[in-house]
Amino acid sequence: xxxxxxxxxxxxxxxxxxxxxxxxxxxxxxxxxxxxxxxxxxxxxxxxxxxxxxxxxxxxxxxxxxxxxxxxxxxxxxxxxxxxxxxxxxxxxxxxxxxxxxxxxxxxxxxxxxxxxxxxxxxxxxxxxxxxxxxxxxxxxxxxxxxxxxxxxxxxxxxxxxxxxxxxxxxxxxxxxxxxxx
Numbered sequence: 001x002x003x004x005x006x007x008x009x010x011x012x013x014x015x016x017x018x019x020x021x022x023x024x025x026x027x028x029x030x031x032x033x034x035x036x037x038x039x040x041x042x043x044x045x046x047x048x049x050x051x052x053x054x055x056x057x058x059x060x061x062x063x064x065x066x067x068x069x070x071x072x073x074x075x076x077x078x079x080x081x082x083x084x085x086x087x088x089x090x091x092x093x094x095x096x097x098x099x100x101x102x103x104x105x106x107x108x109x110x111x112x113x114x115x116x117x118x119x120x121x122x123x124x125x126x127x128x129x130x131x132x133x134x135x136x137x138x139x140x141x142x143x144x145x146x147x148x149x150x151x152x153x154x155x156x157x158x159x160x161x162x163x164x165x166x167x168x169x170x171x172x173x174x175x176x177x178x179x180x181x182x
Contacts, residue, residue: 018167025163039076042083044103044128046070051109052141053134060119064134065141067109068100068127076103078128086114090121099125110145 047069054063070076078084079101086097096115100108114123114134123134 017170021163021167022160025159028159039074041076041078041103041128044068044070044078044130045072045076046103048125048127048130048132049109050123050125050132050134050138052145053136053138054113054141055136056116059116061116062119062136063113063116064123064138065110065113065145066100066125066132066134067107067111068103069107070103070105072103072105074105077101078103083129084127085125087124087126088117088121089124090118092117092121095123099127110141 049067049069050064051067052065054065056062080099084099084101086095086099088095095117097112100111117123119136121135125132125134
């Protein structure tokens, strides 16, 4: 004789499976978002670059695409602020650019890009005591340059929503299956 009805055992199993899926999703988000700590730098051991721009001739605006070459042997970090910032001179007074703050060894093209700025505005990236200037007359970026993804930070939330939907779908499927079985 069973002490726990079969319907309750199924619900418990479903809740356990949903909980396990949620825990797995959270663990995945934490693992994917974690990276080894980088040393904090005051000076940049390398060279910031502005190899190309994306031009829009219809609106006379452009996006400056910045990268860097790091000669350091390990990753480093320079927080956004006075030692790592974008300075504009000309008509445009602001841009939605988020400067690179983590610097890996090697060459990194298209590390970040500015928002659309007017043709007569010059963009200067000041980082770790070095500067690089972007302007309308730089070469246009070719098809070999992938602009960095903007992203809005909603990836972890999407993973949790998907885990909840999968858990809910399994619950409904199991519920429907128990109703249709004799």
